[in-house]
Amino acid sequence: MVRAGARVTPERARSHNRVLVLQELYRSEGLSRADLARAVGLTRVTISDLVADLIADDLVIELGIRADARPGKPATLLDINRAGFAIVALDLSYLNLFRGVVTDLDGTVLHREQLDVTGVTGTAAVDAVAELLARLVARADAPILGVGVGSPGIVDDAGTVLSAPNLGWADVPLQDTLAERTGLPVLVANDANAAALAERTFGGAEDDTLLIRIGRGVGSGLVIGGRLVRGAHSAAGEIGHVVVGTDGGEVCACGKTGCLETWLAIPRLQARAEAASDATAREAVLAAAGERLGISISPVVGALNLGEVVLSGPLDLLDGTLLDSAAETIRSRTMADSHGGPAVRMTTLGRDIVVLGAAVMVLTGQLGVF
Amino acid sequence: MVRAGARVTPERARSHNRVLVLQELYRSEGLSRADLARAVGLTRVTISDLVADLIADDLVIELGIRADARPGKPATLLDINRAGFAIVALDLSYLNLFRGVVTDLDGTVLHREQLDVTGVTGTAAVDAVAELLARLVARADAPILGVGVGSPGIVDDAGTVLSAPNLGWADVPLQDTLAERTGLPVLVANDANAAALAERTFGGAEDDTLLIRIGRGVGSGLVIGGRLVRGAHSAAGEIGHVVVGTDGGEVCACGKTGCLETWLAIPRLQARAEAASDATAREAVLAAAGERLGISISPVVGALNLGEVVLSGPLDLLDGTLLDSAAETIRSRTMADSHGGPAVRMTTLGRDIVVLGAAVMVLTGQLGVF
DNA sequence: TTCGTTAGTAAAGGTTACTAACAATCAAAT
DNA sequence: ATTTGATTGTTAGTAACCTTTACTAACGAA
Numbered sequence: 132m133v134r135a136g137a138r139v140t141p142e143r144a145r146s147h148n149r150v151l152v153l154q155e156l157y158r159s160e161g162l163s164r165a166d167l168a169r170a171v172g173l174t175r176v177t178i179s180d181l182v183a184d185l186i187a188d189d190l191v192i193e194l195g196i197r198a199d200a201r202p203g204k205p206a207t208l209l210d211i212n213r214a215g216f217a218i219v220a221l222d223l224s225y226l227n228l229f230r231g232v233v234t235d236l237d238g239t240v241l242h243r244e245q246l247d248v249t250g251v252t253g254t255a256a257v258d259a260v261a262e263l264l265a266r267l268v269a270r271a272d273a274p275i276l277g278v279g280v281g282s283p284g285i286v287d288d289a290g291t292v293l294s295a296p297n298l299g300w301a302d303v304p305l306q307d308t309l310a311e312r313t314g315l316p317v318l319v320a321n322d323a324n325a326a327a328l329a330e331r332t333f334g335g336a337e338d339d340t341l342l343i344r345i346g347r348g349v350g351s352g353l354v355i356g357g358r359l360v361r362g363a364h365s366a367a368g369e370i371g372h373v374v375v376g377t378d379g380g381e382v383c384a385c386g387k388t389g390c391l392e393t394w395l396a397i398p399r400l401q402a403r404a405e406a407a408s409d410a411t412a413r414e415a416v417l418a419a420a421g422e423r424l425g426i427s428i429s430p431v432v433g434a435l436n437l438g439e440v441v442l443s444g445p446l447d448l449l450d451g452t453l454l455d456s457a458a459e460t461i462r463s464r465t466m467a468d469s470h471g472g473p474a475v476r477m478t479t480l481g482r483d484i485v486v487l488g489a490a491v492m493v494l495t496g497q498l499g500v501f
Numbered sequence: 502m503v504r505a506g507a508r509v510t511p512e513r514a515r516s517h518n519r520v521l522v523l524q525e526l527y528r529s530e531g532l533s534r535a536d537l538a539r540a541v542g543l544t545r546v547t548i549s550d551l552v553a554d555l556i557a558d559d560l561v562i563e564l565g566i567r568a569d570a571r572p573g574k575p576a577t578l579l580d581i582n583r584a585g586f587a588i589v590a591l592d593l594s595y596l597n598l599f600r601g602v603v604t605d606l607d608g609t610v611l612h613r614e615q616l617d618v619t620g621v622t623g624t625a626a627v628d629a630v631a632e633l634l635a636r637l638v639a640r641a642d643a644p645i646l647g648v649g650v651g652s653p654g655i656v657d658d659a660g661t662v663l664s665a666p667n668l669g670w671a672d673v674p675l676q677d678t679l680a681e682r683t684g685l686p687v688l689v690a691n692d693a694n695a696a697a698l699a700e701r702t703f704g705g706a707e708d709d710t711l712l713i714r715i716g717r718g719v720g721s722g723l724v725i726g727g728r729l730v731r732g733a734h735s736a737a738g739e740i741g742h743v744v745v746g747t748d749g750g751e752v753c754a755c756g757k758t759g760c761l762e763t764w765l766a767i768p769r770l771q772a773r774a775e776a777a778s779d780a781t782a783r784e785a786v787l788a789a790a791g792e793r794l795g796i797s798i799s800p801v802v803g804a805l806n807l808g809e810v811v812l813s814g815p816l817d818l819l820d821g822t823l824l825d826s827a828a829e830t831i832r833s834r835t836m837a838d839s840h841g842g843p844a845v846r847m848t849t850l851g852r853d854i855v856v857l858g859a860a861v862m863v864l865t866g867q868l869g870v871f
Numbered sequence: 872t873t874c875g876t877t878a879g880t881a882a883a884g885g886t887t888a889c890t891a892a893c894a895a896t897c898a899a900a901t
Numbered sequence: 902a903t904t905t906g907a908t909t910g911t912t913a914g915t916a917a918c919c920t921t922t923a924c925t926a927a928c929g930a931a
Binding site (some may be wrong): 140142143144145148173174176177180200201202203204205 | 885886887888889890894895896897898899
């Protein structure tokens with residue numbers, strides 16, 4: 132009920148305007164001070180002053196004189212110092228594997244590292260994260276802006292993993308631990324939530340988007356009005372154990388019957404697909420899974436009037452029949468309004484979606500960009 | 502994709518801080534300037550200055566000297582001038598009836614008016630709204646802060662009713678029309694969305710709440726992180742025509758089979774309840790309806806990790822069996838996590854919920870309060 | 872009475888963004 | 902070739918805002 136109503140001191144106003152300048156520079160490269168003034172709405176004088184600050188902080192660089200022939204004094208083009216800082220991003224959601232990357236400010240992957248963590252859980256798993264992180268930090272060849280981590284399980288605002296059964300974690304203050312060990316700013320969030328951020332930022336998703344991650348389990352991340360939804364108890368997106376339909380289904384590990392995971396989790400889905408006698412039967416398996424997904428998602432699409440639903444997971448199983456079936460099911464079960472329902476598609480970001488999302492978390496948290 | 506990144510000029514900073522002061526005063530009556538300084542985080546000097554402005558605008562009044570015996574100079578208590586302004590709020594969602602009220606800034610209803618609109622549609626219905634509004638304006642005995650309207654149908658950000666079949670409206674710019682005719686600030690939103698705002702503000706709802714309105718149709722309003730969700734096409738909350746379950750159901754006016762409305766809309770529900778042979782059969786009807794509601798809502802509860810689900814509609818049908826059945830269904834179909842799922846309850850605001858929500862819209866839009 | 876505390880105000884100072892004015896630079900018209 | 906007009910970026914001065922510092926008023930407690 133308490134609203135974060137922060138007072139605005141002149142200093143805060145300044146930093147807010149600084150962020151606006153960074154925002155503009157981030158998304159459209161090659162702007163002059165005058166361009167920024169027009170885009171942001173501040174005067175050229177003020178923009179010059181802000182840009183001087185940003186250049187002093189090495190966050191912005193001058194690219195040189197604009198080439199095109201226009202009347203008037205030629206503009207000095209600016210850009211964010213995209214190569215001047217590095218971001219370290221980790222993805223802890225793989226089976227028996229931690230993956231991590233170093234990116235520049237554009238999310239371009241510069242280095243990759245991974246660490247086998249078969250059988251590693253609890254504090255040993257935390258140590259493994261720290262080790263992978265240390266390796267990546269060592270490989271970064273620019274000052275590190277921050278560290279982003281996409282973790283399975285339920286993660287609260289403070290980056291504490293409240294629950295991640297596969298890693299044997301409960302109330303693990305991962306963000307604080309890593310920040311303390313590295314001395315760097317660290318941000319930890321749920322992997323599917325991070326993926327949703329990546330899709331919005333790098334995948335061209337709309338401002339009201341649901342991203343569904345299908346792997347060992349089924350999770351999702353939700354961006355509403357351009358902002359990530361965290362939920363009343365930090366558990367937004369946990370749709371894997373919502374029961375689908377009214378006609379039974381398989382028994383789930385959680386004890387219920389007909390959970391979304393029993394229909395869609397990759398191990399089960401793969402097993403059913405492989406058990407199919409022929410191609411037609413295989414298609415039927417996938418279509419049924421897509422239909423279940425559509426049934427489960429339809430109320431969410433309706434209630435939130437989502438513009439886009441994006442799937443992330445193995446293409447060989449998800450793309451095609453399953454995706455089409457899900458899209459068709461959503462269309463047929465929600466208001467087929469003038470817009471023809473939400474776009475339903477696969478992510479274009481592939482396996483890097485979580486690390487990219489973790490990078491976005493750093494960009495947002497440290498620079499205010501996006 | 503475009504973020505509303507408004508630059509912060511000193512003037513804007515000032516008005517933001519003004520709003521913070523109003524916020525504090527609004528929710529905890531009987532604060533001194535020094536109290537405000539502590540609460541808001543600005544210095545006593547600045548607060549005094551802001552308060553002087555607000556007093557000059559007649560928005561804040563001095564109540565007198567604080568009574569309690571403490572060392573030091575006694576405090577001068579302040580309050581929002583709650584009786585100094587009136588809000589006019591309309592509810593267009595009744596069958597054949599427009600209702601409206603005049604409230605003070607606390608949402609206390611001072612006057613009521615209503616207008617029979619049986620058979621009135623299209624521009625005549627707009628005229629009827631204007632007439633009801635004029636009557637209420639005439640009865641207000643304080644300057645009118647603004648006008649809020651809760652309308653059925655799909656309403657966009659600009660207060661244009663994109664579609665309201667029962668009133669024969671399509672693309673009706675109700676907000677602009679009323680603003681032009683009255684010269685007052687007018688805000689129009691969907692009735693269920695307004696109701697959700699009322700529940701959050703006056704009903705003590707959490708920051709992640711779903712409000713479901715069951716009447717002629719079924720609609721909902723969604724508050725996420727304390728903010729109303731509008732949706733990609735302004736149609737958030739339209740859950741009435743989402744198909745429930747996988748086992749058929751009645752045919753709906755929309756052409757689909759098994760829509761939530763076919764299970765829950767009051768006319769149908771009442772008919773089924775009255776057709777019940779005895780009390781047990783009646784209970785079964787209500788329990789089945791509640792179960793359908795729960796089935797439909799469960800994915801939304803899971804995806805958003807909602808803290809609270811609130812029902813608004815006729816108590817005789819909804820409260821009791823139906824409500825309990827819905828709550829139990831949600832519990833059994835979602836992650837029964839440590840929190841035991843969301844609270845499921847009836848609204849405490851009764852029939853005024855929509856007008857109160859419309860009043861909240863004015864408070865928010867004009868004063869920035871809430 | 873004296874001391875310490877709290878509320879509110881006054882004056883001065885620093886930060887911020889704005890307006891006005893100007894130099895630099897170039898295209899296009901004359 | 903020169904003038905005109907447009908555009909960029911900077912300098913100088915101003916207004917608005919919040920803060921720090923210092924003050925008075927008012928009160929309880931020792």
